[in-house]
Amino acid sequence: MSETGTNDSDVDDPETTTINVRVTERQLAEIDAAWKEEGYTSRSEFLRHAIRDATEHPGASRDMLASIAAEEYAMRKGESEAVSRDEVVELIDDT
Incomplete structure (x- = not known):
């Protein structure tokens, strides 16, 4: 590569x-x-x-993406638990 x-x-x-x-x-x-x-x-x-x-997953709104980004930030600071990519996709599919 x-x-x-x-x-x-x-x-x-x-x-x-x-x-x-x-x-x-x-x-x-x-x-x-x-x-x-x-x-x-x-x-x-x-x-x-x-x-x-x-x-x-075109239904992923900017608000949803902002929420995911905020959760990622919290996780990196140790204030939240990590979730897998599959769990995020499942959440997106459920909305």
């Missing part, structure tokens, strides 16, 4: 299509920090999951 977060196996997958997306330098830095911190193998893998979540 390269420093840019690309993975050669991404290119070999016949079911994927390459797209170009323009983001700010700040957004790119946030994306790079997030995929590494969350344990994804590449930037592409992280973005595919983000796109899938956005398209499969």
